[in-house]
Amino acid sequence: MTSTARIPDHLDDDPLETVTLTVNGSQRTVAVPTHRTLLDGLRDEVGLPGTKSCCAEGECGACTVLLDGRAVNSCLVLCVEAEGHEVTTVEGLSADGLTDLQEEFLNAGAVQCGFCIPGQVVSAEYLLRTNPDPDEAQIREALSGNLCRCAGYQRIVRAVQATAARRSER
Amino acid sequence: MTTAPERAIEQRDALGEPSDPYPQGQVGRPVLRYGGGDRTSGAQRFVADLRFPGSLQVALVTVPVGCADVLGIDATAARAVPGVVDVVTAADLPSPMPRFGVSHTDRPVLADGRVNYHGEPVAAVVAETLDAAQVAARAVRVDFRELPGVYTLDDALAPGAHRVQDPSLRPGHALADSNVLEEAHYTWGDVEAEEARTEVVVEETYTFPMVTHFPIEPGGTVAVPTDAGGLDVYSPVQHPYLLQRTLASVLGLPLNQVRVFAPDPGGGFGGKQNPKLEPLLAFLALRTRRTCRLVLSLEETFQSMRRAGCRIAARTGFAADGALTFHSVDADFLIGAYADVAPRVMGKGSYVAAGPYRIPGVRIDARAVMTNTTPSTAFRGFGSPQVSWALESQLDAGARRLGLDGLEVRRRNLVAKGEAFVRGESAAAADGEWHQSLEKAAELIGWGTPLPPGRGRGIAVGIKPGATSGLSQSLVRLLADGSAIVYAGTSDMGQGARTLWQQIVADELGAPLDQVSVVSGDTGTVPFDLQTSASRSTVFMGSAVLEACKDVRQRVLALYAESTGVPPEQLEERPGVLVTPDGELGLPEAARVALGSLRGEFMGQGTRRLRGKGKHPLGGDAAFYEFNATAIEVEVDRETGELLLTRHVTVSDVGTELNPLQVVSQDEGAAIMGLGHSQMEQLLLDEHGRIRNLGALDYRIPTFKDVPVELVSAAVENHDGPGPYGSKGISEGALLCTAGALGAAVADAAGVVIRDLPLTPERVWAAIQAAEAAEQDAGSAEGPARHHPHRSPVTEE
Ligand code: FES
Numbered sequence: 001m002t003s004t005a006r007i008p009d010h011l012d013d014d015p016l017e018t019v020t021l022t023v024n025g026s027q028r029t030v031a032v033p034t035h036r037t038l039l040d041g042l043r044d045e046v047g048l049p050g051t052k053s054c055c056a057e058g059e060c061g062a063c064t065v066l067l068d069g070r071a072v073n074s075c076l077v078l079c080v081e082a083e084g085h086e087v088t089t090v091e092g093l094s095a096d097g098l099t100d101l102q103e104e105f106l107n108a109g110a111v112q113c114g115f116c117i118p119g120q121v122v123s124a125e126y127l128l129r130t131n132p133d134p135d136e137a138q139i140r141e142a143l144s145g146n147l148c149r150c151a152g153y154q155r156i157v158r159a160v161q162a163t164a165a166r167r168s169e170r
Numbered sequence: 171m172t173t174a175p176e177r178a179i180e181q182r183d184a185l186g187e188p189s190d191p192y193p194q195g196q197v198g199r200p201v202l203r204y205g206g207g208d209r210t211s212g213a214q215r216f217v218a219d220l221r222f223p224g225s226l227q228v229a230l231v232t233v234p235v236g237c238a239d240v241l242g243i244d245a246t247a248a249r250a251v252p253g254v255v256d257v258v259t260a261a262d263l264p265s266p267m268p269r270f271g272v273s274h275t276d277r278p279v280l281a282d283g284r285v286n287y288h289g290e291p292v293a294a295v296v297a298e299t300l301d302a303a304q305v306a307a308r309a310v311r312v313d314f315r316e317l318p319g320v321y322t323l324d325d326a327l328a329p330g331a332h333r334v335q336d337p338s339l340r341p342g343h344a345l346a347d348s349n350v351l352e353e354a355h356y357t358w359g360d361v362e363a364e365e366a367r368t369e370v371v372v373e374e375t376y377t378f379p380m381v382t383h384f385p386i387e388p389g390g391t392v393a394v395p396t397d398a399g400g401l402d403v404y405s406p407v408q409h410p411y412l413l414q415r416t417l418a419s420v421l422g423l424p425l426n427q428v429r430v431f432a433p434d435p436g437g438g439f440g441g442k443q444n445p446k447l448e449p450l451l452a453f454l455a456l457r458t459r460r461t462c463r464l465v466l467s468l469e470e471t472f473q474s475m476r477r478a479g480c481r482i483a484a485r486t487g488f489a490a491d492g493a494l495t496f497h498s499v500d501a502d503f504l505i506g507a508y509a510d511v512a513p514r515v516m517g518k519g520s521y522v523a524a525g526p527y528r529i530p531g532v533r534i535d536a537r538a539v540m541t542n543t544t545p546s547t548a549f550r551g552f553g554s555p556q557v558s559w560a561l562e563s564q565l566d567a568g569a570r571r572l573g574l575d576g577l578e579v580r581r582r583n584l585v586a587k588g589e590a591f592v593r594g595e596s597a598a599a600a601d602g603e604w605h606q607s608l609e610k611a612a613e614l615i616g617w618g619t620p621l622p623p624g625r626g627r628g629i630a631v632g633i634k635p636g637a638t639s640g641l642s643q644s645l646v647r648l649l650a651d652g653s654a655i656v657y658a659g660t661s662d663m664g665q666g667a668r669t670l671w672q673q674i675v676a677d678e679l680g681a682p683l684d685q686v687s688v689v690s691g692d693t694g695t696v697p698f699d700l701q702t703s704a705s706r707s708t709v710f711m712g713s714a715v716l717e718a719c720k721d722v723r724q725r726v727l728a729l730y731a732e733s734t735g736v737p738p739e740q741l742e743e744r745p746g747v748l749v750t751p752d753g754e755l756g757l758p759e760a761a762r763v764a765l766g767s768l769r770g771e772f773m774g775q776g777t778r779r780l781r782g783k784g785k786h787p788l789g790g791d792a793a794f795y796e797f798n799a800t801a802i803e804v805e806v807d808r809e810t811g812e813l814l815l816t817r818h819v820t821v822s823d824v825g826t827e828l829n830p831l832q833v834v835s836q837d838e839g840a841a842i843m844g845l846g847h848s849q850m851e852q853l854l855l856d857e858h859g860r861i862r863n864l865g866a867l868d869y870r871i872p873t874f875k876d877v878p879v880e881l882v883s884a885a886v887e888n889h890d891g892p893g894p895y896g897s898k899g900i901s902e903g904a905l906l907c908t909a910g911a912l913g914a915a916v917a918d919a920a921g922v923v924i925r926d927l928p929l930t931p932e933r934v935w936a937a938i939q940a941a942e943a944a945e946q947d948a949g950s951a952e953g954p955a956r957h958h959p960h961r962s963p964v965t966e967e
């Protein structure tokens with residue numbers, strides 16, 4: 001038998017495309033092969049490694065970013081597809097220091113190894129922007145695409161609830 | 171003045187009873203995670219986030235079967251891919267092939283003519299870009315002949331089975347010509363004689379699946395050649411000093427030429443303890459004289475780490491009052507193609523196969539059986555969850571036969587503090603008030619209170635031996651302005667070790683919490699630490715840090731005496747203070763006075779060493795035991811087999827909670843991980859030994875929607891651990907007996923007993939169907955079967 005390695009079907013002669021997008025409020029232009037994902041583009045070309053890669057197939061949520069304000073798995077979006085769009089990463093959320101949500105993650109003891117946390121924070125922020133007063137079932141539903149292997153999840157639920165309460169007081 | 175902790179401990183000693191040891195210090199408070207801000211803002215740098223300009227990228231070449239002879243490798247096309255720098259095969263490495271390993275030196279740097287598990291690399295491509303490396307890896311032609319590999323226990327143990335390991339790797343070993351790598355035998359009392367006074371004998375076989383760690387950070391390695399001919403290696407490894415030693419030994423370099431940087435692992439759970447691909451990266455870097463970088467995919471991580479599966483045949487006797495009389499166990503651990511630390515998982519797991527119980531007659535025979543699968547390694551709980559699943563299920567089976575409930579049968583058999591639960595030459599006795607955890611779990615689940623139909627409860631207990639030898643060394647610097655730096659080699663993989671060191675130093679040196687920083691993850695600057703494993707760090711490194719603080723205080727005292735002329739015997743150091751004839755001085759102030767105008771600093775060192783015992787089968791007595799009681803309330807959907815966990819209670823015996831927030835986080839995380847292997851996780855192989863559910867799409871771990879409606883984590887604190895302030899390790903307890911508690915709850919709710927994990931909806935549904943069919947057959951003479959979902963007679967599958 002003859003075999004070759006199990007490797008994704010990337011094309012070696014993929015042309016470089018120039019992509020202009022807005023990342024955390026500033027315009028960025030990068031040159032990437034067409035098969036590169038937005039996740040790769042953000043981490044490797046834009047230089048923002050806060051967004052994490054785990055499964056690379058849309059199952060774990062570690063790579064979650066806001067694309068035109070909506071939470072997406074950046075591993076499932078091609079970088080070229082983001083041309084002309086607006087991306088917010090975890091770094092963008094915390095540009096002026098930790099947000100109330102990030103503080104509540106810490107207060108609740110929701111952060112262990114931290115690898116899933118940028119994705120959790122972005123997903124939770126999206127939830128709170130679209131539903132400022134979610135109940136527990138809605139929180140679990142909204143975050144069900146974000147895996148955490150360290151924690152029991154309920155501290156993250158509490159962090160989101162505490163943030164919602166804080167924001168409603170403002 | 172003494173610090174609050176010390177005062178409280180003195181008071182407690184005087185009263186002879188437990189008390190809260192820390193009314194005011196930082197220790198004992200829910201101090202927020204050290205480095206937590208960076209972990210929420212995205213600023214934390216994991217290994218894949220580090221940038222190495224000009225580095226080469228590595229891709230691995232594998233064959234699509236679990237067992238094969240490699241006949242030839244043709245890299246011509248691969249080398250022609252633009253950007254490819256090198257294609258390395260076994261022929262390019264030293265001969266004989268360098269091997270490494272924790273318990274056996276059996277793992278080759280690259281497959282050496284024989285592929286022993288699916289995913290084992292046969293070649294590595296090094297290229298200027300990742301695309302080039304991956305394209306070239308696909309272009310490498312590997313000619314191979316598939317061999318009849320062994321992928322299950324039955325395959326591996328069959329007469330004439332393919333031998334996973336070349337017998338020459340174990341010269342003279344009695345088992346060399348078999349797939350049994352090692353055995354363990356424990357026995358005490360007289361099993362046959364005990365059977366005479368036995369009322370009920372339960373004899374059953376249980377299985378525990380292979381599961382994978384699935385850290386959310388897949389991990390990777392970067393190897394950087396140094397000008398001096400050595401290497402800097404970056405790896406999110408739990409044991410940087412073991413990696414350093416392994417690399418030095420396969421490369422023939424002195425330790426000081428190998429510097430391991432260990433960025434915090436993004437989850438470890440045991441899977442990132444031992445070297446795997448790092449030696450390969452080291453050879454690649456030395457060969458190319460360039461920085462070589464490999465970031466693993468999640469699929470490659472699945473192919474690098476897993477828990478040993480297990481099959482346990484158990485025969486257990488009970489007297490009429492429910493007292494255990496004997497327990498006989500044959501436990502086969504399904505380990506992988508290389509030993510890693512699997513023999514120890516088998517030996518340490520089977521050591522506690524009779525659990526924390528008073529059993530007069532015990533026989534335990536366990537084997538570590540090699541197969542052509544991913545090398546199994548340490549995984550939270552080590553071998554304990556496997557043996558606990560069988561034992562706890564046996565206890566419930568016996569209790570049902572005797573008309574006892576799950577709580578009562580455990581009450582009657584659980585040992586008291588100081589009482590032996592392992593007898594014979596290598597005896598072990600309970601080092602905690604374990605009954606308190608059992609009772610607390612029962613109370614928190616509402617044991618004995620009525621339940622609606624379709625719901626049931628189960629309760630179980632588990633133990634795990636902690637470290638049996640260890641060495642942690644620490645350095646603490648008290649700087650001239652009263653701030654401090656701790657050097658401690660524990661890997662902070664999410665358990666929050668650094669937070670504890672910060673708390674301890676703040677209390678012991680009187681420094682503000684935010685002026686204590688911690689340095690770890692660099693063998694070049696941080697003193698030796700044997701391992702971050704077995705929940706040892708609080709006890710071992712915590713004690714070393716504590717001792718280093720004491721050393722600092724003694725140095726402050728000595729220099730203060732010299733600088734001020736006060737005779738040293740008129741001075742006394744205590745946590746946070748120096749007591750002088752004129753009264754107490756805060757330690758930072760005393761240090762300032764002592765250092766004078768030249769300033770400078772104090773350096774203290776601390777060591778905690780636990781020597782093993784040569785003759786002990788575990789290599790020594792465990793420094794402590796982790797004990798946990800778990801109780802689960804479940805609702806079973808009889809139509810779909812789905813389980814809804816309405817309440818999950820875990821109670822761990824923690825000694826002293828140095829940081830209650832971190833204790834509860836660890837405990838909850840372990841509980842949910844336990845639900846993973848109890849309810850949904852299992853690696854499935856095809857007939858070629860390939861993992862069928864390779865990756866996150868097909869291998870499910872618990873999500874936000876899978877966890878119990880209510881998860882309650884509680885602790886028993888008696889300040890009776892060997893660690894600082896009476897602490898014990900706590901990170902594994904809550905998954906030791908999850909499966910047993912869930913299995914018992916399902917039996918209570920649905921009347922079916924299942925002995926194979928995980929308890930998937932399909933399995934539960936099938937068991938319910940079978941039970942209903944059996945009931946109908948039995949009842950057909952008397953008309954239609956009556957259906958009592960909750961209290962139907964339990965059917966033993
Ligand atoms: S990395 Fe994108 S969802 Fe897992």
Ligand code: FES
Pocket residue numbers: 110111112113114115116117147148149150151386436437664
């Ligand atoms: S905190 Fe480690 S994976 Fe979520």
